[in-house]
Every structure is written in C-alpha cells, then in structure tokens.
Amino acid sequence: VSQQECASREEDTAGTPPDASTDVTPDVTSDVTQPAVKLALLDQRLLPGETREVLLEDARGVATAITDMVVRGAPAIGIAAAYGVALEAFVINREGGDWQSRLASACDVLAASRPTAVNLFWALDRMRKVIAAHATRSQPPYEALLKEAVRIHEQDLDDNLRMAEFGAQVIAASLAQGETRCEAMTHCNTGALATGGHGTALGVIRTAYAQGILGRVHVNETRPWWQGSRLTAWELVQEKIPARLAVEGAASLIMQQGARTPEGVRWLIVGADRIAANGDTANKIGTFSLAVQARAHGIKVMVVAPLATFDGTLASGADIPIETRDAAELREAGGRQIAPQDIDVFNPVFDVTPHEYIDAIVTEHGVVESPDSDSVGALLGRAMRR
Numbered sequence: 062v063s064q065q066e067c068a069s070r071e072e073d074t075a076g077t078p079p080d081a082s083t084d085v086t087p088d089v090t091s092d093v094t095q096p097a098v099k100l101a102l103l104d105q106r107l108l109p110g111e112t113r114e115v116l117l118e119d120a121r122g123v124a125t126a127i128t129d130m131v132v133r134g135a136p137a138i139g140i141a142a143a144y145g146v147a148l149e150a151f152v153i154n155r156e157g158g159d160w161q162s163r164l165a166s167a168c169d170v171l172a173a174s175r176p177t178a179v180n181l182f183w184a185l186d187r188m189r190k191v192i193a194a195h196a197t198r199s200q201p202p203y204e205a206l207l208k209e210a211v212r213i214h215e216q217d218l219d220d221n222l223r224m225a226e227f228g229a230q231v232i233a234a235s236l237a238q239g240e241t242r243c244e245a246m247t248h249c250n251t252g253a254l255a256t257g258g259h260g261t262a263l264g265v266i267r268t269a270y271a272q273g274i275l276g277r278v279h280v281n282e283t284r285p286w287w288q289g290s291r292l293t294a295w296e297l298v299q300e301k302i303p304a305r306l307a308v309e310g311a312a313s314l315i316m317q318q319g320a321r322t323p324e325g326v327r328w329l330i331v332g333a334d335r336i337a338a339n340g341d342t343a344n345k346i347g348t349f350s351l352a353v354q355a356r357a358h359g360i361k362v363m364v365v366a367p368l369a370t371f372d373g374t375l376a377s378g379a380d381i382p383i384e385t386r387d388a389a390e391l392r393e394a395g396g397r398q399i400a401p402q403d404i405d406v407f408n409p410v411f412d413v414t415p416h417e418y419i420d421a422i423v424t425e426h427g428v429v430e431s432p433d434s435d436s437v438g439a440l441l442g443r444a445m446r447r
C-alpha cells in the first residue's frame with residue numbers, strides 16, 4: 062500500500078481516485094441472499110509498522126472507526142461518514158424496516174463520532190439532502206447515497222489538487238530575490254491519509270517539491286498521537302521528499318536557525334478542522350503555538366483547507382467545539398505507562414489560531430491573504446455564486 066489504496070469495485074465508482082482513503086465493495090442488486098457490502102479502511106493506528114485494513118459493514122462501525130482514529134483527518138472523516146450512510150442504506154435494504162428513521166439515526170450516530178472537524182457535518186448534510194430527495198420511495202436510496210459518497214470523495218481529491226497549485230504559487234511568489242527554493246514546517250498529518258488523496262497542507266508540499274521550489278520539510282512529531290512521526294513522515298518517505306522529524310519543542314530552534322539561513326524555513330504550512338467566518342482556524346493541538354513562534358521568527362503561516370472546512374455559522378473561533386480525548390493517550394505510550402496513573406490530565410486535541418496569525422488561507426476557490434471577516438466573507442460569497 063503506497064498511500065491509502067482505494068479500489069472501488071462497483072461500476073458507478075470506476076472513477077474513484079487510486080490513492081484515496083476508502084474502499085467499498087457494493088452490490089447494487091443486493092437482497093438477503095447477497096453478501097454484505099463492506100467499507101475497507103486502512104487502520105491508521107497501526108502505521109507505519111503495519112498496513113492492515115478494517116472492514117466495516119454499517120454506520121455504527123464507521124462511527125466507531127472515526128472515534129477510535131482508524132480514520133482521521135477532517136476531509137477523510139467526512140468521506141468515511143458519507144460511505145457510512147451509504148453502507149447503512151445497503152443494510153436496511155437487505156433487512157427492511159422503516160428506512161427513513163433508521164437512516165436518520167445512522168446520520169445521528171455518525172455525527173456524534175467526533176466534534177471538531179466540520180467536514181463531518183458538511184458531508185452528513187449532503188447525505189441527508191439525498192435522503193430527503195427520495196423520501197417518497199419505499200426502499201432506501203442506496204445507489205444514490207453511494208453515488209453521493211463517491212462524489213464527495215472525488216471532489217475532495219480535485220479540491221486538493223487545485224489547492225496544491227494555488228499554495229505552490231503562493232510559495233513561489235514569496236521567495237526573496239535570488240532565492241529559488243525554501244524549506245517549510247508542517248504539523249499533524251494532512252496528506253493522502255487525511256483526505257480523499259494528495260492532501261491539503263501536505264498536498265501543497267508535494268506539489269511545491271515537485272516544482273523545485275521546496276527543498277525540505279520539517280515534520281513535528283505531533284504528540285500525543287504522533288500523526289507527524291507515524292503518518293506524515295511515512296507519506297514523505299514514500300514520496301522521497303526530503304524531510305526531517307523533530308519534537309515540536311524544537312520548532313523555535315528550527316525556525317530561528319532557518320530564518321538566518323539561505324533557503325531556510327519560510328513557511329509553516331498546516332491544514333484545518335474548522336475555519337470560522339473571520340478566518341480563525343481550529344487545527345491539531347500545537348498549531349497556535351507554532352503560529353506564534355512563526356510570527357516571532359518572521360516565518361509565514363499558510364492554512365490549506367477546502368470550503369467544506371469553513372463554518373460560516375460561527376463568527377469567530379471562540380465557539381468552535383474542541384475535542385478532548387482520553388487521559389490514557391498521555392499516561393501511556395506503546396502500551397507502556399509513561400506518567401503516574403493518578404496524575405490529572407488535560408488532553409485537548411485541537412486549538413484555535415486567531416486569524417491575525419495567518420498569512421494565507423488556500424482553498425480550491427482561491428487564496429485569502431491576511432484573512433478576516435471581510436475577505437473570508439467575500440470568498441464564501443464568490444464560491445456560492447459559482
């Protein structure tokens with residue numbers, strides 16, 4: 062498995078991108094005698110040591126996989142949830158019952174799987190619209206739901222490829238006189254594993270490296286779940302993109318050294334889980350402190366996210382729900398106890414970077430420089446009119 066392998070085997074899904082995050086094996090002529098439809102997810106908890114798939118058969122299974130981090134990353138969570146609704150429709154089609162109420166509760170279960178990434182709720186809204194459009198049918202609209210899930214999946218890959226070009230242009234335009242390339246730092250995992258393929262921030266990094274304007278990537282470990290060392294480093298090594306891993310505590314030192322060096326770190330490039338109407342951005346815990354450090358060292362901050370990550374209903378980041386996870390994630394590592402069992406633990410897994418610390422938000426609809434309510438509002442308005 063070179064990236065997330067995706068081989069959708071049903072005719073309707075023949076165009077599904079090869080490196081996206083899911084694998085469905087649907088049977089659209091199913092009845093009780095037909096085998097169950099399954100969703101295969103690469104188990105990200107086991108990477109980089111082991112590549113093993115988890116096979117899921119219903120929405121509840123997909124919701125648990127999202128909660129337990131089998132699949133993670135804002136766009137990938139949305140895509141997986143959309144497939145979860147489609148899976149449930151296949152189950153209901155085989156078993157019978159009140160399909161509308163069963164699908165409604167499946168959507169609710171999926172919506173409760175993780176709170177911060179708005180892509181989850183965005184994808185479920187799209188699936189709910191398909192359900193509503195078929196309300197008069199006696200059978201669940203499983204084919205239409207599968208098609209919509211595949212559309213969400215494919216759209217995410219297209220969006221990533223567009224964002225990657227825009228982001229690379231921003232990097233190229235920022236190079237100083239005589240500079241042909243620079244280095245970047247990234248946090249968490251925003252690559253093919255976290256999306257429908259290519260990646261958001263890591264997509265920009267991949268494209269900028271291919272264009273020769275990015276020399277090396279500094280990867281933060283991203284404690285406590287090590288999305289940086291386990292997943293981003295894994296993707297970069299496979300892509301043969303020069304990368305160096307460090308604890309996030311080394312970020313200021315790396316930035317300080319890089320700011321003095323020709324071709325040193327010029328950009329902190331990150332993804333997002335939810336962006337408020339004024340550009341305040343929720344992303345993996347530690348992003349805010351990295352943005353403050355970047356500002357202190359004259360390094361620019363780029364957020365890369367599709368419009369599905371924007372939450373126009375929130376005026377600022379203050380109201381973005383921040384997920385806190387189990388204390389065991391800090392008290393144990395690799396099955397070994399690394400903190401006293403009785404120590405009080407605070408384990409927030411996202412923080413919010415105020416828009417003042419962000420130099421550019423790159424979306425599939427273009428780039429917003431120095432984001433604020435006006436510029437983000439203009440972007441969202443433009444995108445709606447398209």
Ligand code: MRU
Nearest residue numbers: 133134135249251255332333345
């Ligand atoms: O807790 P995770 O691993 O789901 O957090 C993921 C991140 O914070 C990513 O940076 C974000 O989802 C952007 S992914 C393209």
